[in-house]
Amino acid sequence: MTVPQASPASAAKRSKGADDQASLIVQGVDATGIVAAVTLLLSKHGANIVSLDQYSDNPQGGAFFQRTVFGLDGLQAALPALRADLDEGLAKRYGLTCTLRDLSVPQRMAIFASKSDHCLLDLLWRHRRGQLPVRIPMVFSNHPDVAEEVRSFGIPFFHVPSMGADKSAAEAEHLRLLRGNVDFVVLARYMQILSGDFIEQAGVPIINIHHSFLPAFIGAGPYAKAKERGVKLVGATAHYVTQDLDEGPIIEQDVVRVNHADTAADLTRRGADVERAVLSRAVLWHAEDRVIRHGNHTIVFA
Incomplete structure (x- = not known):
């Protein structure tokens, strides 16, 4: 037990x-x-x-x-x-x-982000409003762009550059700061691939938000690719991170309808809206112990 x-x-x-x-x-x-x-x-x-x-x-x-x-x-x-x-x-x-x-002791949640700040700021805002029963002891980014906005919420910000193919130095710094200080990690559009060694050593659940239903439109410029294919739906998937890229157990998904008149910018804007909603629900359900992992899927008592 x-x-x-x-x-x-x-x-x-x-x-x-x-x-x-x-x-x-x-x-x-x-x-x-x-x-x-x-x-x-x-x-x-x-x-x-x-x-x-x-x-x-x-x-x-x-x-x-x-x-x-x-x-x-x-x-x-x-x-x-x-x-x-x-x-x-x-x-x-x-x-x-x-x-x-x-339940009176909130779980400690670290957030990783890159330049896109919509998911990050949404989580910080919901936390400040008392809508997420968590503590946020730290936010990491591989870019300094969001530092001042994060600190305006009274939350420590750590800029940890991650350049090139070798991420070992950045991951070692992340692990040093995470160890013993967090109960789970959220990747709020963190545009770096985590190594299997990092996932294993972190030793806590890691939640990621992915544009679209997996595994569609991977890589850079997903909404431009979606526009080229004439999609009728754009969506987002929140899932647990495993060593198999974007293959982890799914927590939550949602979509919004689009049509031929929507530009790539429209798709990006509407996609960001659904990403925020899906990620916030996944984080809330995890924080409230509503998600049970079983193999490569989940039972969610939402």
Whole structure:
């Protein structure tokens, strides 16, 4: 069973409205009695279930997934006993993997960006408005262009140049600053390819936003290519990053309709709108433990 522990730094800043609430993610092989066991165990500890979502891809021994949010007075003090009971009552008895997290401790999210700032600034604005339950300890860019705008939000900005084919120096600096300070990373139109070694060493989920439904119109100038093909839809895909480029589990997708009269600039503008919306939803759902990875796809309790 995995029970993330809040660092002293993150515990100092707690999410409003989430005091004494926790999320419990359960996954494994489906079997009779799992839901009853979860609810009975939580009731035994005096917890009140706020919401419960579940999914099974085959009730006859298929994969089972459940997200439960519950309230419990004195949650911090109760966590050790609750963790022990989950380990005995669910992990060992049913062979399940359980992840328990105190929702009052926001996850720490680092953002990587390049010159395009629409996704970056949208995330920073939503965070400032209290719409994203995260902390943002740092923003990285391989260009200095967005430095002042990022700092105007009171968030540390780090310019880490990444030039040429050898990215090892830049990635080493990123890892030095990330290590122990973040819970996940968001690539807000970061126009650099991450190496497999970086992904492995980062050791945290990495979320990327990609123009269009993958894997269409890869490379530079995607909206100009889309215009040339006479597309009728432009869209965006948010997905987890794996060592296979743009092949990771998809979290969210959306599209907007376009037509023959739209210019490449129109497509770019409308594409930026949908990119912002898709990325913000993916980040929110991840931050609220609504996304469960299973192989190369996801279960999203949105």
